Amino acid sequence: MKLTSEAVSKMEINDFIGKRIPCECGREHYMNVDKVIIGNGVINQVADIVEEYKSKHPLIVADSHTYKVAGSLVENLLKQKGVDYKTVIYTVDRDLVPDEQAMGKLILAVDNSTDFLIAVGSGVLNDLTKYISGRTGIRSMIVATAPSMDGFVSDTSALTIDNLKTSVPCALPKVVLGDVDILKKAPERMILAGLGDMIGKCSALVDWQLSRIINDEYYCPATAKISADAIQKCIDNIDGVKTRSDAAIGNIMDGLLRTGIAMSYVNNSRPASGSEHHLSHYWEMMFLFQGKEALLHGTKVGLTSILVGKIYETFTQEKVDFAAAIDAAKKFDEAEWEQDIKRLYGKAAPGILRNAAKDKRNSVENRIKRIEKIRDNFDKIIALAKMAKTAAFIENIMKRAGAPLRPQDVGVDETIVHNSMMIAKEVRQRYTILNMLSDLGLTEKYTKVIDDFIKK
Structure with a gap:
C-alpha cells in the first residue's frame, strides 16, 4: 500500500501504525505504536494488555485527580489478575508542571523490577511517562482520562527545562487506550482544550x-491530509461537544491521535x-x-x-x-x-x-x-x-x-x-x-x- 492524500481519508486509525508505509512524498513513514483502542468500556482490557506484554511488575503513573478517575480502577483490574503492580501518584492542587522535579520523582519510582509503565492521564503525565520510557528503555502504555491534547503518540515530550518550554525526544507508547465512557466525563475545560x-x-x-x-x-501532502481530515471530523460534530455525545468525544480523541501520528510520520510537529x-x-x-x-x-x-x-x-x-x-x-x-x-x-x-x-x-x-x-x-x-x-x-x-x-x-x-x-x-x-x-x-x-x- 502507498500512502496518498486520497487513501488517507479511507484509512482507520490502526491502518497508520505498526508498519512501514511508502508515501507519495517519496519518503517511508513508520509509527512505532502497536495499537490504538478507542471505545466504550475498553479500560477493561488493561490487564489483558499488561499480560500481552509479559509484564510482571508494571508501574502505574497518575496524579491525585486521574487516580480517582481511572487509576484506582486500573489497580483493581490488575489485582484481579494477580499482577504485582506499583503506583506513583503526583499530589496536585493545580496542573502539574513537567519540570526537573516532576521528572526526578518518576525516575526515582522506577526500580530494577519495573518492566512496564502505565500512564493514567493525559498531557503532562503522558509527556513524563514517554520521556522516562525513552530514558530507561521500559515500554509504556497510555490510559487516557481526557481528550485534552495531541501528544499521546507524538515522538517528542513537551517538558519545561531551565524554565524554557522544550521538545525532547521520547519513546512512543506501545498502546493508547481511550475509554469514551471515561473521556466524556472529563472536566469541560479539558474537553474544550482538546x-x-x-x-x-x-x-x-x-x-x-x-x-x-x-x-x-x-x-508531505498525505501527512497534512491526516491532520486536515481529523480537524474536519471534529468540526462536523461540533454541536455534540456540549452534550458530550460519544461521537463528538470519540472524534476529538481520534483526531488528537491522528495528528500525533502525522507528527511522528514527519519527525516534527x-x-x-x-x-x-x-x-x-x-x-x-x-x-x-x-x-x-x-x-x-x-x-x-x-x-x-x-x-x-x-x-x-x-x-x-x-x-x-x-x-x-x-x-x-x-x-x-x-x-x-x-x-x-x-x-x-x-x-x-x-x-x-x-x-x-x-x-x-x-x-x-x-x-x-x-x-x-x-x-x-x-x-x-x-x-x-x-x-x-x-x-x-x-x-x-x-x-x-x-x-x-x-x-x-x-x-x-x-x-x-x-x-x-x-x-x-x-x-x-x-x-x-x-x-x-x-x-x-x-x-x-x-x-x-x-x-x-x-x-x-
Whole structure:
C-alpha cells in the first residue's frame, strides 16, 4: 500500500501504525505504536494488555485527580489478575508542571523490577511517562482520562527545562487506550482544550505550506491530509461537544491521535503546531514566571488560533514595500534584539539566546534571501493566506462548543498578548507567519492589529 492524500481519508486509525508505509512524498513513514483502542468500556482490557506484554511488575503513573478517575480502577483490574503492580501518584492542587522535579520523582519510582509503565492521564503525565520510557528503555502504555491534547503518540515530550518550554525526544507508547465512557466525563475545560488543540491545526497546516514556499521546507501532502481530515471530523460534530455525545468525544480523541501520528510520520510537529503554538508557549512561560496557575495547553491554542486567523485574513490585503524590508534587514541591530529577548523572556532568555546562536536565525544574508523569496512568490503567499480559516470562522466553532473566545476570558492580560506578538517567534526555530511578519518589518503593525482585535 502507498500512502496518498486520497487513501488517507479511507484509512482507520490502526491502518497508520505498526508498519512501514511508502508515501507519495517519496519518503517511508513508520509509527512505532502497536495499537490504538478507542471505545466504550475498553479500560477493561488493561490487564489483558499488561499480560500481552509479559509484564510482571508494571508501574502505574497518575496524579491525585486521574487516580480517582481511572487509576484506582486500573489497580483493581490488575489485582484481579494477580499482577504485582506499583503506583506513583503526583499530589496536585493545580496542573502539574513537567519540570526537573516532576521528572526526578518518576525516575526515582522506577526500580530494577519495573518492566512496564502505565500512564493514567493525559498531557503532562503522558509527556513524563514517554520521556522516562525513552530514558530507561521500559515500554509504556497510555490510559487516557481526557481528550485534552495531541501528544499521546507524538515522538517528542513537551517538558519545561531551565524554565524554557522544550521538545525532547521520547519513546512512543506501545498502546493508547481511550475509554469514551471515561473521556466524556472529563472536566469541560479539558474537553474544550482538546478541541482547541485540534482547531490549532488549521493555522499550523497553513504555516507549514508558507515555509514550504519561502524556505523550500519538506512538505508531505498525505501527512497534512491526516491532520486536515481529523480537524474536519471534529468540526462536523461540533454541536455534540456540549452534550458530550460519544461521537463528538470519540472524534476529538481520534483526531488528537491522528495528528500525533502525522507528527511522528514527519519527525516534527509541523502537521499540528505553528504560530498559534508559539504564541501559546510564550503565554505559558509568562504564567509560570508570574507564579500563576498554568492554563491547559489546548485552551491557549484555541485562543491563539483565533488571533492567527485574524493575522492571516489581514495579510490578504497587505501591500509590502520589499525594498524597505531589505533595507531594514541590512540594519538589523543584534544588540538591541538581545536586549528585547532578555526583557521579554526573563528567566527563559538564556535558552533562547543559546538556540539563536546555534541556528544562526539572525543571519542578515538569510533574511534577505527570504524576503526576496517572499517577493518572488507573493501571489502564491496571498492565495495561501486566503485559504486560512478566518477569525470569525474559528470563533464560531469555539462558541458553539462553549469555549472562551478572548485571552482576557482566561486571565491572559493584554500585555502578555502584546509581547507574545512581538517576540513569540523566538520560542522555536520553525518558520511561521510570525517570522514572515518580522522579515518584512511588519511585526509592530500586526501587533497593533491584535491589540485592537482582542479589545472588541
